[in-house]
Amino acid sequence: MNKRGIIILYTDFSRDWLPLLKVCGINKLGLHALYCNGGVEGIMQWLSKEEVRKDIDFFEENGIEVEYELHALDWLLPRSLFAAHPDWFRMNDLGERTKDWNCCVSNEEGLSYIERSAFRYAELLAQKSHNYYIWRDDTKDGLCHCEQCKKYNGADQNMLVMKHILKGIKQYDPQAKLSFLTYQDSFDIPLITPDKDMFLEFAPIERNHFVSIIGKDAQNEKNREILERLLKIFPAETAQALEYFLDVSLFCQWQREKAGPLQIDEKRLNADVAYYSSLGIKNISTFAAFMDCEWLQRYGTNAIETYGKIVNEIE
Numbered sequence: 299m300n301k302r303g304i305i306i307l308y309t310d311f312s313r314d315w316l317p318l319l320k321v322c323g324i325n326k327l328g329l330h331a332l333y334c335n336g337g338v339e340g341i342m343q344w345l346s347k348e349e350v351r352k353d354i355d356f357f358e359e360n361g362i363e364v365e366y367e368l369h370a371l372d373w374l375l376p377r378s379l380f381a382a383h384p385d386w387f388r389m390n391d392l393g394e395r396t397k398d399w400n401c402c403v404s405n406e407e408g409l410s411y412i413e414r415s416a417f418r419y420a421e422l423l424a425q426k427s428h429n430y431y432i433w434r435d436d437t438k439d440g441l442c443h444c445e446q447c448k449k450y451n452g453a454d455q456n457m458l459v460m461k462h463i464l465k466g467i468k469q470y471d472p473q474a475k476l477s478f479l480t481y482q483d484s485f486d487i488p489l490i491t492p493d494k495d496m497f498l499e500f501a502p503i504e505r506n507h508f509v510s511i512i513g514k515d516a517q518n519e520k521n522r523e524i525l526e527r528l529l530k531i532f533p534a535e536t537a538q539a540l541e542y543f544l545d546v547s548l549f550c551q552w553q554r555e556k557a558g559p560l561q562i563d564e565k566r567l568n569a570d571v572a573y574y575s576s577l578g579i580k581n582i583s584t585f586a587a588f589m590d591c592e593w594l595q596r597y598g599t600n601a602i603e604t605y606g607k608i609v610n611e612i613e
């Protein structure tokens with residue numbers, strides 16, 4: 299694989315990660331934020347500290363690309379605007395405007411607001427990489443059901459927002475490329491043509507994580523079908539698989555006190571990575587949320603080493 303990434307919570311980031319990433323041949327570190335840590339605002343505050351910037355520079359000087367993968371719509375379109383502009387927000391399936399998740403994807407004023415916020419977002423991140431991962435909110439039932447939006451499936455609702463976000467970040471970074479995330483509500487095939495500077499990011503959270511994605515399993519078959527159809531729309535060479543192989547948080551249902559060891563099956567991991575590679579996907583990352591120093595001391599580094607070995611072996 300060309301890009302061999304792991305994604306951790308920014309609250310678990312420290313310089314101690316660097317030797318481990320180097321030993322494992324991991325060349326991309328994604329930083330992620332949970333809503334309980336302030337989401338985008340939390341990570342932006344953290345990034346404004348000089349010592350944090352120095353640490354990130356240190357990783358990049360040592361060959362690790364640092365990127366930010368964040369659910370950001372609530373930051374791009376603050377919910378405090380709801381009282382003044384309810385039409386900028388989504389209509390739920392009861393026909394009520396609500397500020398709970400995401401936005402209306404047909405309201406041009408709201409979309410323009412998001413576009414301008416995306417410029418500020420890129421400016422505050424001030425990242426070296428040209429790859430941006432600015433995702434919609436982390437929810438499953440967050441589509442807009444208004445008269446104009448209800449004709450769009452989840453992937454197209456995502457696409458309409460992403461086109462504006464891309465326009466906004468390009469004003470800051472003309473070389474910017476933006477992730478088109480296939481996950482939860484947007485786990486579908488878009489009918490609207492993507493911009494040439496969007497790349498597919500496929501996050502199969504609802505796959506069966508305990509058997510290989512290539513086997514006979516209804517959930518995995520569905521995931522493969524969607525991915526293979528998406529690759530007729532998005533180029534495989536820029537596509538990224540976003541997996542959950544090392545995601546301690548998923549396997550304890552995001553209850554940190556229950557974080558336990560990972561069951562890493564080398565054969566399964568190998569088959570999964572080989573499958574992505576066979577489709578022409580050369581960029582892979584895995585979530586590793588809740589994998590912090592304490593976890594690593596307790597359960598060791600075998601799982602991450604196994605992942606590193608496989609993504610380095612498979613081209």
Ligand SMILES: [Zn+2]
Pocket residue numbers: 388389401402403404405442443444445446447448
């Ligand atoms: Zn709408």
